[in-house]
Amino acid sequence: MLRLENLIGTQYTVALKREDMLHPFVSxxxxxxxxxxxxxxxxxxxxxxxxxxxxxxxxxxxxxxxxxxxxxxxxxxxxxxxxxxxxxxxxxxxxxxxxxxxxxxxxxxxxxxxxxxxxxxxxxxxxxxxxxxxxxxTNTLAIQGCAEILTEDDADFDYVCTAVGTGGTLAGLVAASKAHQTVVGYSALKGTFQATEVEKYTQKTNYVIKDDYCFGGYAKIDSQLVRFMNEFKQETGVLLDPVYTAKMLFGIIEDIKLGHFPENSRILAIHTGGLQGISGMNKKLKKKNLPQIHT
CATH class of the missing domain: 3.40.50.1100 (Rossmann fold)
Structure with a gap:
């Protein structure tokens, strides 16, 4: 668990759960x-x-x-x-x-x-x-596995944040969340259609999906997001993936600045891995003469 208060510079409690460290290739x-x-x-x-x-x-x-x-x-x-x-x-x-x-x-x-x-x-x-x-x-067994991301040690957090693709991870987190918690899904794609997927697996409604920080859609990034990733890596030593987790953390920090989280909120962000895609993304960035993601 990585604490991010020093990076964000607020009175909020923000932590990053390092699910990317579960396995080097199946993370x-x-x-x-x-x-x-x-x-x-x-x-x-x-x-x-x-x-x-x-x-x-x-x-x-x-x-x-x-x-x-x-x-x-x-x-x-x-x-x-x-x-x-x-x-x-x-x-x-x-x-x-x-x-x-x-x-x-x-x-x-x-x-x-x-x-x-x-x-x-x-x-x-x-x-x-x-x-x-x-x-x-994403299926019923996948939701069962994703529900295990949250443990009793995470019960003190008010908000649980995750990147959203198909919606399976979000569904698992919602299913495992406590009544006082709100799960915030940062969509990596345009739209919030993943709500229909969540509804298949849980009747809980303590979640919200937003696509404000999808950077134009799935697997689309720009120099602003690359700079954010590189600065985050320099400050924390943690590498983010460009398709999912980077967009989520960028969104969390922006939402804190905008006051979308109440003061003194305790926020848990989930690093969902996906680092293998950086090599391919850097090739795309190079073709567009955009800065490279530092690894």
Whole structure:
């Protein structure tokens, strides 16, 4: 747990929970989401994990490693059929392949079928005895794992903050939260549609989702966010990921400045990992002549 009061310079109590340190390659919320799904696959005596993701997906990378450690083969259905011809130089996919994952590259249009029953049935037919994991790993077992992020030691905090992608981590935190706590989800995408996902897994309503600091949408960043990440690393020694946690912490600090948190609030922020994507992001930044993320 890292205290951030000196960095923020306020009377607020702010702490960062280092879920990124759970495992070097299956870190943060990916560790939590995969924990019980891997156990279920092994219990069912499945031999293959099949899941979905983009070219720089933290989930794809983590599933490849987790599957290898569990003795399971892994298949990644990857958005973008153009990558089939040449994905060399993509650090995420090369890493996943080095850990035994094979790929099914599909068009962006076909990728939209990732929840279609007929399409999933065709995958199951192609890969017998496979365990299907949804995009981002979010399902009931994933929520169970994410709920374990919060412990009794965290009960004193008034606010629990997390970055939001598919909404699974947020749902787990809401499910585990105390009655006096508010869970704040900082969306990494435009929109707050993830509320429908949270509603699937809990009846609690002590949460809010905001997209004020999504920086234009998923995986979009600018020089301001890069400077923030580099300054945060210099001040604390903690590396943030550009897609999720950096946006959340930027948002928390801005919301404190704007008075959106009551004075003397105790705020817990969750570092959900995802650092593997920095290499790919730096390549994108270089092409745009933007500053690099310091590692």
């Amino acid at each position: 943060g919320n990916k560790f939590r989401k995969l924990k019980y799904n891997i156990a279920e696959a092994l219990d069912r005596k499945n031999e293959i994990l099949i899941t979905f993701g983009g070219a720089y997906s933290n989930h794809i990378s983590a599933t490849a490693v987790a599957g290898k450690l569990a003795g399971l083969k892994t298949v990644g259905v990857i958005r973008g059929e153009e990558l089939a011809a040449n994905y060399k130089g993509n650090a995420t996919l090369e890493f996943a392949k080095s850990n035994g994952m094979t790929f099914e590259f599909v068009s962006r249009e076909d990728y939209k079928m990732k929840e279609d029953k007929a399409y999933l049935a065709s995958l199951s037919e192609k890969y017998p005895n496979a365990y299907l994991l949804p995009e981002g790993g």
